[in-house]
Amino acid sequence: MTQTQAKYRNIANKILASIQDGTYPLNSFIPKEMDLVEQFQVSRPTIRQAIQVLVNEGYLARRKKLGTWVKATKIEQGFTHVIKSYSDEMGEKGVIPKTKVISLTKMLVTPEIQFELQLTDKDTVFALTRLRYADDKPILLTTSYIPTKYIPDFDQHDFEKESVLHTFENHNLYMTHASRELELLRADETTAALLEIPLDDPLFYFHTITYTNQDIPVEYALSKYRGDISSFKIEINQ
Numbered sequence: 001m002t003q004t005q006a007k008y009r010n011i012a013n014k015i016l017a018s019i020q021d022g023t024y025p026l027n028s029f030i031p032k033e034m035d036l037v038e039q040f041q042v043s044r045p046t047i048r049q050a051i052q053v054l055v056n057e058g059y060l061a062r063r064k065k066l067g068t069w070v071k072a073t074k075i076e077q078g079f080t081h082v083i084k085s086y087s088d089e090m091g092e093k094g095v096i097p098k099t100k101v102i103s104l105t106k107m108l109v110t111p112e113i114q115f116e117l118q119l120t121d122k123d124t125v126f127a128l129t130r131l132r133y134a135d136d137k138p139i140l141l142t143t144s145y146i147p148t149k150y151i152p153d154f155d156q157h158d159f160e161k162e163s164v165l166h167t168f169e170n171h172n173l174y175m176t177h178a179s180r181e182l183e184l185l186r187a188d189e190t191t192a193a194l195l196e197i198p199l200d201d202p203l204f205y206f207h208t209i210t211y212t213n214q215d216i217p218v219e220y221a222l223s224k225y226r227g228d229i230s231s232f233k234i235e236i237n238q
Helices: 003-020 033-040 044-056 086-092 111-116 164-170 189-195
Strands: 060-063 067-070 075-077 097-108 124-134 137-147 175-186 202-212 217-226 230-232
Touching: 003 033, 003 044, 033 044, 044 060, 111 217, 137 189, 164 175, 164 217, 175 217, 189 217
Parallel strands: 075 230
Antiparallel strands: 060 067, 097 124, 124 137, 137 217, 175 202, 202 217
16 A cells, blocks of 8 residues: 555544444535645545545445435445355444344245245244344344244244254254345334334345255244345356
8 A cells, every 4th residue: 555545544434433433424515625735635536535425335425516415334245145144244344243033933835925935824934034133233134934843842942042043053953045036125113113114115026935955944034134224245157
């Protein structure tokens, strides 16, 4: 890194620190370039380069005649192309994960669950609803349906500390592939309250069927991701 690069990176880090400690709150404008020049005692090009670094990294947005403001950073989810526990995925991104179990009940299958998990109308499933957090911010509301015949003691596990994926592995059931369907929804009252977003905010809504290495469907999940702070990377190979 050259001396010039080190200088504007250092300024960018200081501005970022002010964003993270709340000096520059979300959606607020940061000081004008000339004010930052005076504050940091550097040239205007250095300030512009520092701001551009933070724009490129997703912390700031800028528009001509408007200025530069703090934007919500989005968390890129690997959910669309990998099977991995939420905690493992968030941990790899340097984000602190947390899970709150909303409910865990046993129920007879509905026609939809019966069809997706290839069950009979007499089968039962566990319904596990969890609220997932990233750095203490609620980001995902998900309900998983698990056939009781595969893990009869499923409801004895603490899923605020354990992952469904690892629980399956401990029962010699290995989730290896999944089918996912994506819709876009608007948040209803309950979802908006749990995810701490305005009513009718956009959501990514995934229907996921996860299979074992023997092609047995063992989980049907309905997942609602906040649209304002989630993004998804989709890889396509020829």
